[in-house]
Amino acid sequence: MLNQSTALDQMFQALADPSRRVMVERLCRGPASVSELARPLAMSLPAVVQHLQVLEASGLVRSEKIGRVRTCHVESKALRLAEQWINERRLLWERRLDRLGRFLAENPD
């Protein structure tokens, strides 16, 4: 199993590309085949497959081939891990602002 830091590296890396974000957004609306994922993107099917591989390696997406069709799903747990990392940092920062506010209120001038 990947440790959490490597998982975050791969997840943020996967999200750092606009086409991959379009693919994740599409999959958040429901499973899709590779050609459905390719439809809104101005790129070849092999290029879409390469992006899909990056998304699968990051754990954000999984796919399964049934017959001749590969169907892709979003992995919500992985998306939540990335969200949680950012959320915890924002809370740190907001707590610091609260402390600053209290300090300023208790120490006027």
Added chain:
Amino acid sequence: MLNQSTALDQMFQALADPSRRVMVERLCRGPASVSELARPLAMSLPAVVQHLQVLEASGLVRSEKIGRVRTCHVESKALRLAEQWINERRLLWERRLDRLGRFLAENPD
């Protein structure tokens, strides 16, 4: 001004490195000098400065030099943009699950 997609590219790219995440986490606790940022990291000061440049280009961090000391701050607005992108996708996905749940409840068997 960067458009929002480019901003997200650069932000997720900036977060896709464990040392840069350590720097962001440190700055969420309050401003720090470059050498304070370097302290927990096993790397040279020039390497830290390079990471800092990636963070500044992404808009996540800004720094200002006063006298001989460069002080770095986190830009909470930028962090919020990344959080918001993920949060909106998760909501899309959860709404889909809700619709599925309702459909299954209304269509037993």
